[in-house]
Amino acid sequence: MGASTLKGKRFGAVKRLLEDSLYVKAIADLKSKGAIIVDIDEENIELPDFLRLLNLDMKADLPNYLTSYAGNDVTVKTVEDVINFNLKDSLNRMPYGQKLFYGIVADIATDDEFLIVKNTLKTNGRQYFNVPFAKYNLDAFLSINNYHAGFAAVAEYPALTVPMGYTVEGKPKGLTFIGKPLKEKQLLDWAYNYEQAFKRRKTPINYD
Structure with a gap:
């Protein structure tokens, strides 16, 4: 560098x-x-549905990550598993609640809907930067x-x-x-x- x-x-x-x-x-x-x-x-x-994108990514990526990299002693495999794990000791494991996790589980978007959300955000994000980058070099x-x-x-x-x-x-x-x-x-x-x-x-x- x-x-x-x-x-x-x-x-x-x-x-x-x-x-x-x-x-x-x-x-x-x-x-x-x-x-x-x-x-x-x-x-x-x-950035419409930005939080939804994060939720849908988490819903898919967390199980993939745990399946691929977690040790054998890790029993949680999905977002639902994390929710249930936290509920067993809510004072220590979820002092601020787990509203975001509930939102992740509740979203039942199809693969096509997920792709639309992702592509819309990418297009908007690119335009946000591409315009000034091009206009002012x-x-x-x-x-x-x-x-x-x-x-x-x-x-x-x-x-x-x-x-x-x-x-x-x-x-x-x-x-x-x-x-x-x-x-x-x-x-x-x-x-x-x-x-x-x-x-x-x-x-x-x-x-x-």
Whole structure:
């Protein structure tokens, strides 16, 4: 990592996030290294049924994972098994309830319905990024923490977060670089260069 440079790279800064002083400082830092910052408006695009996609993925993926990788002593194999396991000691195993699990079990979408949900979200997510990337010839989209994680996930755009500072309350915040598909190496290089140049992370007090 680090072979690439920030100089001349075109990064999109979301206008709505420019009220965040840490974000503004991070942008100034990038500019000081020669990056070109383009202020952009977000596309008015929604992610319908995003939670449903997560539920349907979990319903299919959890059994597959447990069947393939869990040890022989693991008896739970499905979401229903997890629910029943939790109910045996609800105070310790489900102190916040398991409403999400019940929602997963209740959704009886067909494979075709699942595919429609997935494709719609992917199309919307891609459009959310493709429009500004093409319009402003961007190399990456700059976000904060996981603010745009949902869009990046469904669009299959790689995202990487590095420390950019701390709030007045001492809470850490990260600068998130979101790049084009199959541009993970460049994303790692840019984030690495930013992180090494400014070293915003502080070692926690009493950290061993």
